[in-house]
Amino acid sequence: MRLTRLTASGVRNLAPLELRPGPALNLVLGPNGAGKTSLLEAIHLLAYGRSFRGRVRDGLIRTGNEVLEVFAEWEEPDGVHRKAGLRHSGQAWTGRLDGESVQHLGDLCAALAAVSFEPGSHTLVTGGAEARRRYLDWGLFHVERGDNPFQPVWRRYARALKQRNALLKQRAAHGQLEAWDAELAAAAEHLDLQRRAYVERLRPRFRAISRDLLPQLGEGNLHYRSGWRREQLSLADALLLARERDLATGFTSVGPHRADWRVEHDTRPAGEALSRGQAKLTALACLLAQAEDFADRRHHWPVFLLDDLASELDRPHQQRLLERLRESGAQVFVTGTESPPALAEAGWTPVMFHVERGDVSPTAGTPGAHGG
Template sequence: MSLTHLSLGDFRNIEALSFEPSPDINIIYGANGSGKTSLLEAIYFLSHGKSFRTNKHKILIRHEQSRCIVHAKKQIHNLSIPVGISKDNAGETKLKIQGQSSRKMSELAQLIPVQVITPESYELFFGGPKERRKFLDLGVFHVEHAFFNAWRNFNKILKQRNALLKSRPSNYAEQIKYWDKEYVRLAEEINIHRKTYISRFEALFFDKIVCQIPIFSGLELRYDAGWKDCLASQLEQQFERDVKLGYTSKGPHKADFSFYSEGYGVENILSRGQLKLLLYALKVAQNSLIESETDKQSILLIDDLPSELGEETMQSVSALLALCQSQLFITAITAESISAVVEPMQRSCSMFHVKHGSLITK
């Protein structure tokens, strides 16, 4: 159910590298600049078709090379499925699944659920809604199978609607009215998928996580669909404003969620350490839900785990990580620095030492 083989070619500072990860815990350690984050980035790239640290695809390709490649074998029950992705300097992506070319990133994403935690991830609670929607929709995508089509079709209509609002051809108001029926239908479908997912997520979060970390017991999740009450009448009410803005201000593309504790947003009431822990809890709950709903082992990438975490937080992180069956890839400068997290989990562990873009297996 895990990635059983990984090979990278011309990815960042890694010229060529191949290894067999453990289905449980993989610790990637090495000095700064050795290529640890790049290795996690390659696994993320395999599932998302992009990086978690840049939107510039060219930077993923090793200097002076023309394309980067990531290959892997994914074990699903007793099937070993070879998958691969490459990207060239012109930005063209090529995908392969079981020897067949594919044009759909969603097929690859579906096979390999990957989430990442970096030292900056807790900014999820402070930044704009885009990152929170991305987090939510990753879970919805894996668990609610009809979501992706609805979301894709909705985005086509949204694009069209926004183009009409911007360019305003002579009959734009009628054209928009014509499309709004489908816009509303798909928006409501997306909203139902998200709400269904959130109710499952909440059940798991409060059953499984809160008993481990009691400080989360008073937390409340509030979901905002991106509009209130009746979307059709909101679109009508907002029409003049949307024309002025040149885009659509109500719909599922504006959805958001936030956590509250005793009536306050968590970002105003929890400490940085507690927010980091909450972030771990959310990612673990999400992976755990994907695993129980889809029978697929998901992957959790944790970059630079020990950075700034106190001893107590390390123990709580360990207790949280023990709650999911995910294949873990954890980076740190030294393997010892994360033994307090890894040892109590009692899962098998492989160590990989990265040096100048190459791996030394122990």
């Protein structure tokens, strides 16, 4: 998938912009605070409905603006052209996909696939479970379509959970709860099976990439957890057991919304912390495994957004990553205050953009200057 045109307005410090990225490597350079990360956030927003630096209402909309808008056109294999736009007012959003309004933000996010690796990415490994669940669901949203689509399964579960939590808060009668427990358990079954199978599928890819990026940690592994003691009891039973407690707290304490997964390495005893750099590389291995799986299913690579690459990875790792991405044929956006040293070694000639005080422009003398 390759972005061919991007417009954005109202995103952080960025002036309204129109960009025609190159099909392979795009290098976005500029001083600190210029707006480089903000540019990647605009793309990320369209692909995820949120920023990697938090929700839209946490300061993503440019101060003084009422709304932000992002619009992108991209190409998929077989010459398929697509376009999507998102408008966000801080409370409400509207989305359009291929010229039509969309009802669910998820429809938009399931269309454009982007993978972001940025200074906060290590939290995928070291942070809270929510990001790890989002990671699984992102993959499933994109690869499980056709006969076994993930989106309706996810939506059915989310709806049932919302209903049950609402009833818990009203301290509803047990009879009322029973109907939603059954619905929740049924929806959970599918959701859990799909997530579990997905982790199984990612495991060998993760291992191979981890061997390449982090050989010193030994063999890597991914472990999945359902969100209740699945080996011992059905979710219906777990919900029944938890009912009194859930009524007291007004919140469902067991189920796929509490699922998680973790990474383990042979040489590292459980509980021994990874260094920040190791956590970053581990997260990167997870992201690459997911992108490979995506490419296997969808026959093209997601767009890769690498924020501040040179300060995130040492030079050999920058080079390995860039070589991998180059071979994959992915469209890549790299930001930095300077061109990453590994770029020349990876033998990749980028299309360049310069960002200065919120203005993004193609750098004269590079292919980017002719496209727009």
